[in-house]
Amino acid sequence: MNFLKILARNLALGPSTDPFPFGETFTPKGLRGRVEFDAENCTACRYCEQVCIGGAIRFSKTPEGMRFLLWHNTCTFCGLCEFYCPTHAIHLTEDWHLAHGNEDKYAMVENGLLPTIVCTQCGAEAIAIAPNPTAFKEPATEGQKEQYRHLCARCRRKFLQGAL
Amino acid sequence: MSLTRSQIVRSLSARSPWLYRINAGSCNGCDVELATTACIPRYDVERLGCQYCGSPKHADIVLITGPMTVRVKDKVLRLYEEIPDPKVTVAVGICPISGGVFRESYAVCGAMDQFLPIDVNVPGCPPRPQAILEGVAKAIAVWKERL
Structure with a gap:
């Protein structure tokens, strides 16, 4: 009589x-899908480009600034870029x-542009640092952060040493 | 109003395209996902009217997995030519689309669309079964236009 039990269970x-594709399907939490890039938080450290297995991420220098390009058709959705990003600028959506x-x-x-800024101290060209708090340890106040963001790499070091 | 024989055949075959699978040097990851979409009742590609067939001569929709390796290139091209027209080609996984992680290898010829006309791409490494179903549904839409 086992089949009756199975029949009843299947009916219930x-x-x-x-x-799917005629109705809604489930998406497991944490599924790694389309990549989202947030240029606001990126510091152009290029760690993601280094760890990308498929070679999907490419940074290129242009007159407007540093360009970020990710091609999904060679991305393995491994999530290493998200894992290694120190400022949480790259994220794999579901x-x-x-x-x-x-x-x-x-x-x-997925495109992004990190615009070039002119250093307020020495006038050299540089990439604006992300306003993400994880990138900062030293300058604490908002005013200091804002000043820090508009400096080139050399002047930032001086700033941290307290020379400016 | 009488329908001609070819019109009847056309309207019927639009409902049941047959699938054929070509492995062009795949790592088998995508092939496992294709087997999953076909064999597991949870995903059941046969609800779309599709069925896997063993002969290229019966095929309507071709699913290609794997980068085009140098070793299988001639065989894949020969197999592809055996499939009667009209046919729809689906590239499953990132390997046939761009070469994926094997791109620029000495053993890989390059992206599949340099050698064969590709209609639908399903990126992923491997794509999840629902994504493959979505790709097959897109391919069926193309197939209906071609008939």
Whole structure:
């Protein structure tokens, strides 16, 4: 009489088939999908480019600043970039709807621009440091942070030593 | 109003494209996911009217996995030519799309769309079964246009 038990259970619980693509499906928490880049928090340390297995991340210097480019079609969604990012500028979302027609192949990118700034002390060109608190240990007040952000790398070191 | 034989065949075959799988040097990760979408009732690709077939001559939608390795290149091209037109090609995983982690290797010829016309790309390493189902659904839409 075991089959009657199974029959009753199946009638009560319904089919186990996932309704997708005709209905909603589940997405497990922490699934690694489409990558999101937040240029505001990026300091261009290029750690993500270094650890990227598929070579999906590329930084390039342009007149406007440092450009970030990530191509999803060679990304393995391993999440190393997110793991190693010291300022949490890169994040893998739970969006896995990445299937696309071949005409959109090269449009599957995540872009970002880290604009060039002119150092307020010496006038040299530099990349603005992220306003993310994890990047700062030293300058504590908001005014100091703001001053620190508009310095080039050399002047930042001087700033931290208290020379400015 | 009478339908011609070809119109009947066309309207029926739009409902049941057959799938064929080509492994062009894949690591088997994507092949496992393809087997999952086909064999496990939870994902059940046959709800879309698809069925896996063993012969390229019966195929309508071709699923290609793996980067095009030098060793299988001629075989894949020969196999692809055996598949009757019209056909829809789906690149499953990042390897056939761009070469993935094997890109620029001496043993890999390059992106699949340099050699074959690809219609739908499903990126992932490997893509999850639902993503493959989404890609197959996109391929069926293309297939209906081609008939």
